[in-house]
Amino acid sequence: MKTKKLINDGAAAVDEMLAGVLAAHPRHLRAVEGSPRSIVANEGPRPGKVGLVIGGGSGHEPTFLGYVGKGLADAAAIGNVFASPPPDPIIECTKAVNGGAGVLFMYGNYAGDVMNFDMAAEMLAMDDIEVRTVLTTDDVASAPVDQKERRRGVAGNVFIFKAAGAACDLMYGFDDVERIARFANERTYTMGVALAPCSLPQTRKPNFEIGPDEMEIGMGIHGEPGVARGPMRSADEVTSELVGKILDEMKPARGDRVAVLVNSLGSTPLMELYIMMRKLKAMLDDAGLVIHLSLVGNYCTSLEMAGASITLMHLDDELQRLIDHPCDCAMFRSGEALQ
Amino acid sequence: MKTKKLINDGAAAVDEMLAGVLAAHPRHLRAVEGSPRSIVANEGPRPGKVGLVIGGGSGHEPTFLGYVGKGLADAAAIGNVFASPPPDPIIECTKAVNGGAGVLFMYGNYAGDVMNFDMAAEMLAMDDIEVRTVLTTDDVASAPVDQKERRRGVAGNVFIFKAAGAACDLMYGFDDVERIARFANERTYTMGVALAPCSLPQTRKPNFEIGPDEMEIGMGIHGEPGVARGPMRSADEVTSELVGKILDEMKPARGDRVAVLVNSLGSTPLMELYIMMRKLKAMLDDAGLVIHLSLVGNYCTSLEMAGASITLMHLDDELQRLIDHPCDCAMFRSGEALQ
Numbered sequence: 001m002k003t004k005k006l007i008n009d010g011a012a013a014v015d016e017m018l019a020g021v022l023a024a025h026p027r028h029l030r031a032v033e034g035s036p037r038s039i040v041a042n043e044g045p046r047p048g049k050v051g052l053v054i055g056g057g058s059g060h061e062p063t064f065l066g067y068v069g070k071g072l073a074d075a076a077a078i079g080n081v082f083a084s085p086p087p088d089p090i091i092e093c094t095k096a097v098n099g100g101a102g103v104l105f106m107y108g109n110y111a112g113d114v115m116n117f118d119m120a121a122e123m124l125a126m127d128d129i130e131v132r133t134v135l136t137t138d139d140v141a142s143a144p145v146d147q148k149e150r151r152r153g154v155a156g157n158v159f160i161f162k163a164a165g166a167a168c169d170l171m172y173g174f175d176d177v178e179r180i181a182r183f184a185n186e187r188t189y190t191m192g193v194a195l196a197p198c199s200l201p202q203t204r205k206p207n208f209e210i211g212p213d214e215m216e217i218g219m220g221i222h223g224e225p226g227v228a229r230g231p232m233r234s235a236d237e238v239t240s241e242l243v244g245k246i247l248d249e250m251k252p253a254r255g256d257r258v259a260v261l262v263n264s265l266g267s268t269p270l271m272e273l274y275i276m277m278r279k280l281k282a283m284l285d286d287a288g289l290v291i292h293l294s295l296v297g298n299y300c301t302s303l304e305m306a307g308a309s310i311t312l313m314h315l316d317d318e319l320q321r322l323i324d325h326p327c328d329c330a331m332f333r334s335g336e337a338l339q
Numbered sequence: 340m341k342t343k344k345l346i347n348d349g350a351a352a353v354d355e356m357l358a359g360v361l362a363a364h365p366r367h368l369r370a371v372e373g374s375p376r377s378i379v380a381n382e383g384p385r386p387g388k389v390g391l392v393i394g395g396g397s398g399h400e401p402t403f404l405g406y407v408g409k410g411l412a413d414a415a416a417i418g419n420v421f422a423s424p425p426p427d428p429i430i431e432c433t434k435a436v437n438g439g440a441g442v443l444f445m446y447g448n449y450a451g452d453v454m455n456f457d458m459a460a461e462m463l464a465m466d467d468i469e470v471r472t473v474l475t476t477d478d479v480a481s482a483p484v485d486q487k488e489r490r491r492g493v494a495g496n497v498f499i500f501k502a503a504g505a506a507c508d509l510m511y512g513f514d515d516v517e518r519i520a521r522f523a524n525e526r527t528y529t530m531g532v533a534l535a536p537c538s539l540p541q542t543r544k545p546n547f548e549i550g551p552d553e554m555e556i557g558m559g560i561h562g563e564p565g566v567a568r569g570p571m572r573s574a575d576e577v578t579s580e581l582v583g584k585i586l587d588e589m590k591p592a593r594g595d596r597v598a599v600l601v602n603s604l605g606s607t608p609l610m611e612l613y614i615m616m617r618k619l620k621a622m623l624d625d626a627g628l629v630i631h632l633s634l635v636g637n638y639c640t641s642l643e644m645a646g647a648s649i650t651l652m653h654l655d656d657e658l659q660r661l662i663d664h665p666c667d668c669a670m671f672r673s674g675e676a677l678q
Contacts, residue, residue, distance in 0.1 A: 004535060005611060006577060006607060006611040006615060006646075006647060008573045008574050008575050008614065013610060013614060014610075016613075017609075017613040018613075020612075020613030020614055020617035023616055023620035023633070024599075024633035024635050058610065059608075062609060195345070212341075212343075234346070234347045235345040262363075267605060267606030267643045267645075268643070269398075269640060269643050270356075270401060271353075271356045271397065271420075271540070271642065272346060274359030274400075275347065275352060275355045275356055277362055277363050278356075281359070294362070294363035297670070298609075298636070304607070304608050306343065306643070307345075333672050
């Protein structure tokens with residue numbers, strides 16, 4: 001059975017979405033002229049500031065384009081659904097936000113993205129634009145701890161990009177922005193659970209099979225295999241497993257502060273996310289941890305996939321300051337006055 | 340087949356959700372002591388200010404509790420899933436936010452809510468708290484234009500509550516707040532389409548039946564029958580029908596300004612909402628209308644129902660000023676600096 005979708009032509013879905021994004025948010029966003037897949041912040045890029053370019057496949061909205069704006073990313077290069085952008089829109093994003101102080105590429109660690117962003121970086125080197133890359137690898141379930149460099153980037157992107165974008169906005173030098181970006185990634189841990197698949201606009205067929213009473217712990221945001229498939233369990237049991245795994249690896253001390261994100265993969269409603277949040281809070285209380293900031297909602301989705309992920313960022317004073325730094329994006333606004 | 344949900348006990352879902360909401364947003368929200376279904380803003384209520392109490396059934400998150408905060412509602416009384424709160428939490432909300440200048444009740448026009456809020460108002464009259472009520476009736480599909488008082492309140496609540504809450508925050512007198520609330524409701528039009536049902540936590544069974552290639556125009560947010568069921572159509576055709584009906588009734592002049600909301604009923608992803616936004620923008624351009632503000636996302640949901648609604652608020656100078664007035668809620672932040 002094909003999923004019903006409010007689309008026109010499946011092949012045009014991404015471009016029509018982008019047209020709608022620009023129609024809704026003209027004060028925040030524009031496309032580079034002649035490069036409609038290069039979405040740039042109207043405010044943010046400026047001379048002497050390190051530029052931050054993010055990007056990846058569509059279908060994860062508000063990731064990536066929702067995080068383009070003052071205080072966060074300067075531009076996002078947009079691929080087809082669940083597919084990397086080619087080098088061209090990445091290059092156009094980079095040229096549009098280059099303030100002469102270097103441009104940082106940040107994106108999830110997926111082979112297609114690495115290939116295309118690396119190609120773009122090579123071509124930009126010929127234009128004397130210095131580009132560096134920090135991959136996000138926050139998905140704890142995607143590889144063992146001794147192979148962290150193989151891990152994928154998922155919802156923790158929100159915090160990692162946020163910290164790096166704040167450092168750029170505060171006019172940190174290129175070395176310091178890169179240091180912060182790597183440190184933010186090291187300190188960010190995500191683990192998710194999938195209950196039901198999504199379907200791509202062009203096929204409208206499920207992107208994976210799962211039984212009517214099954215769930216899969218650790219499944220990736222494109223349906224990549226997780227670590228354990230089994231019968232449905234309660235919200236408390238699932239939260240306990242996800243957070244337990246994260247804390248085992250994070251090894252926080254009592255009194256440490258964390259930023260938390262309880263994220264819907266798409267169709268899982270706020271009611272369920274907040275039920276998970278309740279258990280998460282109880283576990284963090286038990287561990288003596290302080291929640292500095294909580295985000296609960298649709299932050300990194302897989303179209304209408306059912307399921308959720310939990311992210312913890314292990315804060316220190318610097319990360320906390322950067323996470324608190326105000327940002328103003330079309331789909332995300334935050335700052336110390338607000339949370 | 341039962342829907343998979345990340346819950347514990349279905350009967351405890353609402354209370355566990357509220358515990359999670361308070362855990363996530365302690366700086367914004369608190370519950371009245373001894374009345375866990377009465378959610379009050381930490382900032383907002385103050386002496387001499389008209390109080391604004393909203394409320395209704397759970398399952399529509401971020402409606403209602405997400406709109407409690409400075410510049411918007413002072414409190415929300417929370418019912419079971421898709422069921423009105425009883426008088427008690429409404430009374431406790433009212434007492435908690437009463438600043439001596441009167442308290443306005445605003446909620447969607449549903450029989451159960453009217454009965455319970457009216458009972459609360461009667462009991463509060465004995466405590467010398469002056470209460471008035473403005474029902475929201477923005478759902479164009481729910482009754483003919485000559486029976487507007489029978490219409491239901493749906494996603495347009497966001498704009499209507501926002502205008503009234505801003506008037507309260509600006510210390511308007513009770514008469515003016517009531518006038519604004521009624522005017523905001525008159526000027527707000529919503530129409531939706533449903534593609535697939537949701538299920539309640541206690542049953543996990545679909546709340547309505549619909550064929551695999553069918554959609555229903557005008558269905559309510561609890562699955563109330565709509566105006567036309569038929570085969571799935573394209574996003575542009577659906578948008579055209581919804582917006583055409585709204586504009587027929589609104590009768591704007593060229594050059595008029597509108598606030599727009601493209602809202603997901605739950606599982607319909609941002610990609611589809613923005614594809615609808617693209618067509619909406621084209622239609623408003625054709626009609627010579629100016630989009631002053633756009634919201635696109637999950638603002639008034641029905642758990643994981645699939646579908647979307649479009650709301651237009653027909654602005655004048657006063658409504659525009661009130662819609663632009665800053666608000667700071669746990670799940671909604673806006674203000675002229677932001678949009």
